[in-house]
Amino acid sequence: xxxxxxxxxxxxxxxxxxxxxxxxxxxxxxxxxxxxxxxxxxxxxxxxxxxxxxxxxxxxxxxxxxxxxxxxxxxxxxxxxxxxxxxxxxxxxxxxxxxxxxxxxxxxxxxxxxxxxxxxxxxxxxxxxxxxxxxxxxxxxxxxxxxxxxxxxxxxxxxxxxxxxxxxxxxxxxxxxxxxxxxxxxxxxxxxxxxxxxxxxxxxxxxxxxxxxxxxxxxxxxxxxxxxxxxxxxxxxxxxxxxxxxxxxxxxxxxxxxxxxxxxxxxxxxx
Numbered sequence: 001x002x003x004x005x006x007x008x009x010x011x012x013x014x015x016x017x018x019x020x021x022x023x024x025x026x027x028x029x030x031x032x033x034x035x036x037x038x039x040x041x042x043x044x045x046x047x048x049x050x051x052x053x054x055x056x057x058x059x060x061x062x063x064x065x066x067x068x069x070x071x072x073x074x075x076x077x078x079x080x081x082x083x084x085x086x087x088x089x090x091x092x093x094x095x096x097x098x099x100x101x102x103x104x105x106x107x108x109x110x111x112x113x114x115x116x117x118x119x120x121x122x123x124x125x126x127x128x129x130x131x132x133x134x135x136x137x138x139x140x141x142x143x144x145x146x147x148x149x150x151x152x153x154x155x156x157x158x159x160x161x162x163x164x165x166x167x168x169x170x171x172x173x174x175x176x177x178x179x180x181x182x183x184x185x186x187x188x189x190x191x192x193x194x195x196x197x198x199x200x201x202x203x204x205x206x207x208x209x210x211x212x213x214x215x216x217x218x219x220x221x222x223x224x225x226x227x228x229x230x231x232x233x234x235x236x237x238x239x240x241x242x243x244x245x246x247x248x249x250x251x252x253x254x255x256x257x258x259x260x261x262x263x264x265x266x267x268x269x270x271x
Contacts, residue, residue, distance in 0.1 A: 016128040016195060016238060016248065019139040021231050023192040026146040027204035028230035030185050032223050035209040036161050042079060042182070043202035045095035045102075046189045049075040051198035052102035054123050055109045064123070065190070072190050075102070076182035103198075126197030126249035128238075138191050146184055153177065158219055196249045204230060207256035214260070214267035233259055 027043070034040045050068045057067035079094050121127075150157065159167035160177045168174045185205075192201045212225035237252030244251075 012128055012131065013238070013242065015131045015133065015136050017235070019131055019136045019191070020195050020234050020238065020252075022139040022143040023188060023195070024204050024208075024230040024234040025227055026143055026184070026188045027192065027201075028208040028226040029146060029150050029223065030181060030188060031205035031209045032219070032226055033157060033161050033181055034185065034205060035213075036219075040206050040209075041095050041202065042076070042185060043189055043205040045079065045099035046072050046075055046186050047193055047198040047201045048099035048106075049102040050190050050193055051123060052106035052109075054193075055106035059109050068193075069187070069190050072186040073183060076186040077179065080178055080182055122197075123193055124198050125247060126193070126195050126200065128195060128241075128248045131194055135191060135194055142184075142187055142191055146188070149180065149184070157181075161219070196252065200249045200253050203253045203256060204234075207253070207260060208233070211256065211260040211263045214263040215270070229256075229259060
């Protein structure tokens with residue numbers, strides 16, 4: 001208990017706790033939409049694109065956020081376009097196409113220039129030491145934007161998520177809300193990569209939603225449960241990584257996995 005309390009005396013832990021909890025919250029809210037629309041792996045694709053952009057930025061000696069943010073936003077909109085019905089490429093294939101290409105470019109660039117140094121590894125696998133005060137403020141701004149838009153447009157998001165043709169027929173611009181979701185997802189991925197890493201950031205989008213769906217069935221209950229579970233699992237993972245001196249990203253993913261197994265067991269018992 002004393003060691004856990006001492007955790008809050010470190011500035012880098014406090015930064016990770018604030019920024020990570022807010023990113024986990026935003027990821028869970030967006031994850032509900034993405035999972036139900038069968039587009040959950042967009043997080044994985046955008047994280048790989050972000051890593052490729054960061055590798056190029058480090059090679060050019062440019063601030064990674066300046067490059068990775070616009071590139072990830074462009075990739076998000078590009079994914080929506082090429083995965084449309086008239087393009088002939090389905091969503092999962094489009095994500096695989098872009099993500100593997102971006103990851104390969106990133107690895108190729110780093111291998112022929114600086115190699116997999118500490119900075120590149122931190123973006124690839126995550127590091128609590130990599131978070132700065134700027135990341136905390138960006139997380140706060142992001143969470144305010146995501147929560148405001150999600151609550152304000154809740155009913156329209158609900159309609160677009162479950163029945164897009166009906167929503168369009170009702171006068172709701174489905175493409176506009178899809179672009180908004182893609183934009184917010186890209187922002188969340190880029191900011192969360194500093195802590196979780198490109199390889200594991202998508203777990204914050206997928207795990208809480210799938211876990212909640214083992215027990216809860218309505219859109220509202222799954223949304224609330226996902227948000228709460230995501231923050232709790234992040235905290236448990238962060239504390240575990242501090243106590244056992246383990247990687248934070250991997251600890252958070254394992255905490256989500258354990259919670260998924262618990263909820264899956266509870267769901268089977270209820271049936």
